[in-house]
Amino acid sequence: MSKRLQIALVGAGLIGRAHLLRIEASPDCALAAICDPTEAAKAIAAERSVRWFPSQREMLAAMKPDGAIIATPNALHVPGAIDCLEAGVPVLVEKPLAESVAAAQKLVDAQARSGVAVLAGHHRRHNPxxxxxxxxxxxxxxxxxxxxxxxxxxxxxxxxxxxxxxxxxxxxxxxxxxxxxxxxxxxxxxxxxxxxxxxxxxxxxxxxxxxxxxxxxxxxxxxxxxxxxxxxxxxxxxxxxxxxxxxxxxxxxxxxxxxxxxxxxxxxxxxxxxxxxxxxxxxxxxxxxRGVEPIEPLAEQLRHFCAVIRGSEEPLTGAADAARTLAVVEAVAEAARTGATVTPAPLRVPSGTGAA
Structure with a gap:
């Protein structure tokens, strides 16, 4: 069996702790570190005897995990993910990918520059x-x-x-x-x-x-x-x-x-x-x-993320794909505000990068 991948958790709030439980139950990976400035997160790391860092930047200066899960507040998704990509660390970024399409575009561009994998956390796509x-x-x-x-x-x-x-x-x-x-x-x-x-x-x-x-x-x-x-x-x-x-x-x-x-x-x-x-x-x-056998989507998403890190599977939801969902949501908000028919904002996807 392959060596268990070392996964850093960036953000230990409600959804972060949901990911933590799946990591602990996974045969594919193990928890490498927790990055979160709160005392509660520091205590969670201590309970599990794993390293704690106030931020992903401090973590990346001290170690390089096999992958990172970004489960911070929405506005911190893109900067946290870009830090990891620039260090060569694949990321699973919770949804929404960013707080805006403009911010999401920065992550799409960063993924294209780095060539490092991004999996967006639209976990329902993993439901059978x-x-x-x-x-x-x-x-x-x-x-x-x-x-x-x-x-x-x-x-x-x-x-x-x-x-x-x-x-x-x-x-x-x-x-x-x-x-x-x-x-x-x-x-x-x-x-x-x-x-x-x-x-x-x-x-x-x-x-x-x-x-x-x-x-x-x-x-x-x-x-x-x-x-x-x-x-x-x-x-x-x-x-x-x-x-x-x-x-x-x-x-x-x-x-x-x-x-x-x-x-x-x-x-x-x-x-x-x-x-x-x-x-x-x-x-x-x-x-x-046409009913199907149930699978727990968050656990399946984590299995898939590990396969993406190993290069055996392509991301089911890449950065550009998740950004397009965000563009539709922004269009809905604008349509409700203006009463107009709105076209979702176009996304610039660098060719030949696998970012789509």
């Missing part, structure tokens, strides 16, 4: 449900893609908003939650060329939106909609219907409906609907379940 849906749609299993409907309808508890920034613009479901669903839709259905959006704060009355309705146009000609709200008791979200995160009580419900010219697909159960022979609304629809 999402991979199966991408395969079915990509192989023409539902014919030509026609329309897509995505739902994120959930109720956040009142005390969630005791944190002031969650009541202000930028702290709502469009920028905080929708990025996951947009990335899933891009991965399954293809690139998004334009967006329209309208938001409302009528239920809670905070400055931030609590509900939004969106329209997408995909590059392949399909149309899509997304309905987003964090004020309603509902099973219609990836969080509650997929069972992916055990912190959420799983409930029966669909979150993505994907319609094609020859059939349709409902996620997360991968229910497949089609006509057997003659097609038309008078005819009986046939139903099949």
């Amino acid at each position: 449900i999402v991979k199966a849906a991408r395969r079915i749609v990509g192989e023409g299993g539902i014919g030509r893609l026609v329309a897509v409907n995505a739902l994120f309808l959930i109720k956040k508890p009142d005390d969630y908003f005791d944190v002031a920034w969650r009541r202000e613009p930028g702290g709502g479901p469009v920028l905080i939650n929708l990025i996951h669903d947009i990335d899933n839709l891009r991965f399954i259905c293809g690139e998004i060329d334009s967006v329209q959006a309208i938001t409302s704060n009528a239920t809670r009355g905070f400055a931030v939106e609590d509900t939004a309705a969106l329209i997408f146009r995909f590059s392949n000609g399909a149309l899509g909609t997304a309905t987003v709200s964090d004020v309603t008791p509902s099973p219609w979200s990836w969080e509650l219907s997929s069972g992916e995160n055990k912190a959420y009580p799983q409930r029966e419900g669909h979150c993505y409906l994907i319609a094609g010219s020859e059939g349709s697909l409902a996620l997360p159960k991968l229910d497949f609907w089609h006509y057997q022979d003659k097609a038309g609304w008078w005819e009986p629809l046939q139903h099949e379940s």
Whole structure:
């Protein structure tokens, strides 16, 4: 068996500790160091008898791990990742890749200069449900893609908003939650060329939106909609219907409906609907379940990151790919603010670098 890779954890907050648990359970890697200026992080490192550093720069001056996971606040993702790339250390960067497309472009450029691998932490792409849906749609299993409907309808508890920034613009479901669903839709259905959006704060009355309705146009000609709200008791979200995160009580419900010219697909159960022979609304629809065996996505993402470090697999989500998801999210915010149809900002991807 190959030697276990030494992975540094940069940022030991909530998501950082989730990565830490997967590292400790992994047969592929081990924890090399924790980089985080807090006393809590220093204590976590001491408990595990691993080296602690206030920052990745101090860590890189003292050692060179095989890889690093960047799980810091969003605005620190790009500088932390660039420090590692310049030292020749591959990175797994938590989503969103950056706080803005402009910042993400800096990381895309740095990856191109260094040639060192970047894996973006859109962990839902590692879920076998999402991979199966991408395969079915990509192989023409539902014919030509026609329309897509995505739902994120959930109720956040009142005390969630005791944190002031969650009541202000930028702290709502469009920028905080929708990025996951947009990335899933891009991965399954293809690139998004334009967006329209309208938001409302009528239920809670905070400055931030609590509900939004969106329209997408995909590059392949399909149309899509997304309905987003964090004020309603509902099973219609990836969080509650997929069972992916055990912190959420799983409930029966669909979150993505994907319609094609020859059939349709409902996620997360991968229910497949089609006509057997003659097609038309008078005819009986046939139903099949395309369900798959579950895999814990964060653990699978870590296994994949180790394979990327070793050079046996290419990053499932590279820096430029994750930046395109961020560009769609920014376009949604602009469309909601202006009422216009908005095209996601273009990304400059250096040719021949593998950055796409």
